[in-house]
Amino acid sequence: MTSKLNYSTAKDDELVKAAQKGDMAAFEELVARHRDKIYARAFSMLRNEDEAVDLSQEAWVKGWQRLNQFQGDASFATWMTRIVINLCLDQLRKNKRIKSESIDEMNEETGGVERQMPILNPNPTEGLEREELRQRIDKALAQLSYEHRTVLVLHEFEELEYKLIAKRMGCSIGTVMSRLFYARRKMAALLAGLKREELEK
Amino acid sequence: MQLVRNWALLVLVATAFQLSAADDAKAEQKFAAILIWGTDDEKPTEKEKDLKDVDPALKEKFKKIFKWKNYFEVTRTNASVKVGEPKHLKLSKKCEVKINQTEKEGMDVELIGENKTVYKGKHSMPLKDILILAGDDKNATAWFVVLKPE
Amino acid sequence: MNTRDMHLKVQAYLDNELSPAEARKVGTWISSNPEGRDLFNELKETREILMQNEPVLKLPESRDFFWSKIEREIAAAERLPAEPEPRPWWTRLLAPLAGTVALFALLFSLVDRGSGHMDLSQSHDAAPLHQLEGAPDVSTITFRSEAEGVTVVWLSTQ
Numbered sequence: 001m002t003s004k005l006n007y008s009t010a011k012d013d014e015l016v017k018a019a020q021k022g023d024m025a026a027f028e029e030l031v032a033r034h035r036d037k038i039y040a041r042a043f044s045m046l047r048n049e050d051e052a053v054d055l056s057q058e059a060w061v062k063g064w065q066r067l068n069q070f071q072g073d074a075s076f077a078t079w080m081t082r083i084v085i086n087l088c089l090d091q092l093r094k095n096k097r098i099k100s101e102s103i104d105e106m107n108e109e110t111g112g113v114e115r116q117m118p119i120l121n122p123n124p125t126e127g128l129e130r131e132e133l134r135q136r137i138d139k140a141l142a143q144l145s146y147e148h149r150t151v152l153v154l155h156e157f158e159e160l161e162y163k164l165i166a167k168r169m170g171c172s173i174g175t176v177m178s179r180l181f182y183a184r185r186k187m188a189a190l191l192a193g194l195k196r197e198e199l200e201k
Numbered sequence: 202m203q204l205v206r207n208w209a210l211l212v213l214v215a216t217a218f219q220l221s222a223a224d225d226a227k228a229e230q231k232f233a234a235i236l237i238w239g240t241d242d243e244k245p246t247e248k249e250k251d252l253k254d255v256d257p258a259l260k261e262k263f264k265k266i267f268k269w270k271n272y273f274e275v276t277r278t279n280a281s282v283k284v285g286e287p288k289h290l291k292l293s294k295k296c297e298v299k300i301n302q303t304e305k306e307g308m309d310v311e312l313i314g315e316n317k318t319v320y321k322g323k324h325s326m327p328l329k330d331i332l333i334l335a336g337d338d339k340n341a342t343a344w345f346v347v348l349k350p351e
Numbered sequence: 352m353n354t355r356d357m358h359l360k361v362q363a364y365l366d367n368e369l370s371p372a373e374a375r376k377v378g379t380w381i382s383s384n385p386e387g388r389d390l391f392n393e394l395k396e397t398r399e400i401l402m403q404n405e406p407v408l409k410l411p412e413s414r415d416f417f418w419s420k421i422e423r424e425i426a427a428a429e430r431l432p433a434e435p436e437p438r439p440w441w442t443r444l445l446a447p448l449a450g451t452v453a454l455f456a457l458l459f460s461l462v463d464r465g466s467g468h469m470d471l472s473q474s475h476d477a478a479p480l481h482q483l484e485g486a487p488d489v490s491t492i493t494f495r496s497e498a499e500g501v502t503v504v505w506l507s508t509q
Contacts, residue, residue, distance in 0.1 A: 024422070031421060032414050039410035049411060054341050056410065057417070061424045130404065138406040155366070156401040162368050177359045181394075184362070188397045262499045268427030312506075319489055320506055330495065336506040 012076045020067050027067075031060055034077045038084050044153050045088040047142055055091060059084035081158065089168055092146055140190035148183035155180055230302060230328055230350070231281040235259075236292040237345040238338070239269035251275070259349070262331070269343060279351065282308070298334075298346055310334070312346060361391050365398065430496075 005018055007029040018026035038059055042052035063080050070079055141149055147169075154165045162180075166173045237255055244252055252273035255263065263272050276292045280300075287301035287309075299311040312320040312334050324332055332348040357380070363369050364377040381387045410417060492505045 028418050028422075031418055035410050035414075035417060036408065040406070040408040043408055044406070053410065053412060053417075057420055057424065060421045061428060064421075064425050065428065133400075133404050134406045137401065137404055141406070152401070156398060157405050159402075162363075162366070177363065181359055181362050184394055184397045187401065188393055191397070191400065262496075262501055265499060266427075266430060266496055266501060266503065268424055320491065320504065322491075322504065324502070330500050330502045333501060333503045334506065335503060 013072065016067070016070060016072075016076050019064070020070070027064055030076060034080060035060075037077055038080055041081050041153075041157075042084050042088055044141065044157065045085070045146075045150055046091065047149075051091065055087045056084055059087055062087070085154070085158065085168070089150070092150070093170070136191060137187075140187050143190060144183055144186060148179050148186070151176055151179040152183040152187070229281045229283050230308070231279070232328060232351055233277060233279050233347070233349045234290050234292060234298055235277045235345075235347040235349065236275040236296055237263070237347060238273050238275055239263070239267060239271070239343040239345060240273070241270045241341065243271065244273060253277075259331075259347070263345075267335075267343070267345075272345075292346065296344070296346065298348070300348070310348070357387070358390060361387055362394055365391060365394050 005014060005023075005026065007015065007025060010018075010026075010029070012030065012033070015026040015030050019030065035056065039052055039056045042056045042059070043049065046052050046055065059080060062083050066083075070076065074082075141152070144152065150169060151165055154160045154168065155162075160168070162173050162176045166176045169176065235255075238252065252275060254260075255272045255274050260272055263269075278290050278292065280288050280290060282288050282300050282302045284302050284304055287299060289297065289299045291297050295315045297313040299309075299313065301309040301311075303309060307323045307325045308328065310320075310322050310324055310332070311318055319336075320334060328348065328350045331350070334346040334348075335343060338344045360369065360373070360377050361381060364374055364381070367374075369377060381391050490507050492507075493502065494505075495502045
């Protein structure tokens with residue numbers, strides 16, 4: 001006797017197997033479980049709520065269409081995240097918000113913020129509540145350019161290596177390194193509570 | 202003799218059909234060229250006068266085929282083409298369509314977007330189906346160029 | 352090596368992106384260089400703070416509403432031809448030839464061999480016989496809905 005799948009308690013891989021056989025309800029449960037994460041990834045890259053909702057929706061549709069390509073090498077959530085990241089990168093390139101080589105190359109080469117900045121202890125976050133810290137990080141991320149934010153998101157949150165980031169962003173490894181360095185130092189400054197005006201002096 | 206007469210009659214009838222078919226091909230093809238915009242949003246108030254409702258029968262077809270909630274008619278032009286009389290219709294500042302009925306090979310349709318040819322294709326004559334050339338527009342909307350036989 | 356290159360190597364050392372030999376060199380430099388050590392610590396702390404505190408966001412739409420849009424889009428997409436599966440490279444060479452062969456087969460079947468006149472009105476659809484040319488960065492999908500009497504050519508920019 002086959003037992004019906006209890007969607008709310010089933011594991012992801014059980015839901016994926018059912019969805020691969022055409023079970024839409026199983027797929028809906030997967031959407032419900034991971035929609036916030038997928039949306040958050042889209043928002044972290046696009047910084048626009050409407051666009052992030054649209055692209056995460058599109059990612060889910062593509063996920064359904066490509067479900068049979070999911071082999072289980074990575075978790076389902078990771079697989080879906082890769083889909084939404086690619087959609088976001090396409091969108092950023094289409095809208096010319098991302099350029100292959102660094103628009104801030106001059107700034108990165110001469111040092112810009114990072115050159116003028118002393119080495120910081122970015123952890124005045126000690127004592128901050130976790131939620132407050134996250135909000136601070138979110139605000140700081142919003143102050144980066146698309147290129148710098150994207151490389152930071154892909155490296156720190158997605159844990160992709162330089163080579164893969166370079167491939168996704170269509171730039172050289174050297175550019176990835178420069179952008180990541182600049183982004184990290186700027187984040188350190190922002191988290192250390194320096195005012196933006198001071199940074200731009 | 203009877204056999205020869207029958208064959209001659211058959212050839213005559215066949216030729217008559219061919220001529221009438223050829224005449225059909227040379228005959229005028231009337232159609233409406235309609236530019237439609239598809240969106241999930243309601244009609245923008247500032248575009249109240251510019252956007253009209255799509256006729257119900259066409260709207261019904263759109264809803265069955267495409268995913269958007271609402272469809273609005275941007276422009277509509279009635280035209281006809283004959284062999285040797287191509288038509289160049291301007292549907293909007295950025296959208297033009299050229300239609301040329303050729304002698305034997307059907308209808309050449311060329312879509313021009315922002316002064317660049319975006320699509321060129323041949324379609325059979327006479328146009329039996331509604332022909333829709335379409336693509337994505339910004340903000341998850343879509344444009345549709347409809348050639349509807351009249 | 353200039354200072355900037357060294358700084359980038361410190362970062363790469365932190366991220367385990369260096370070869371073992373280079374990692375040893377940079378590690379030695381960091382331990383003997385106070386500025387290098389401070390930079391390494393700053394990058395390390397920033398990385399850890401970010402990795403442990405990624406902002407948590409909630410999708411600003413209800414479960415039902417969001418799902419209903421996805422469901423609708425899936426249904427609409429399923430009315431269009433599916434995304435083609437990746438093809439082996441050699442099929443791309445054969446495809447144009449196959450198209451030409453198919454076209455000739457179709458034309459041959461339509462030609463009235465007596466008069467040589469091609470009666471296109473016998474073809475049952477308005478699909479393009481072939482696309483003459485289009486913009487190089489535009490791809491097309493053509494499909495026909497017999498029920499609706501509609502031929503759609505969907506143009507995508509690449």
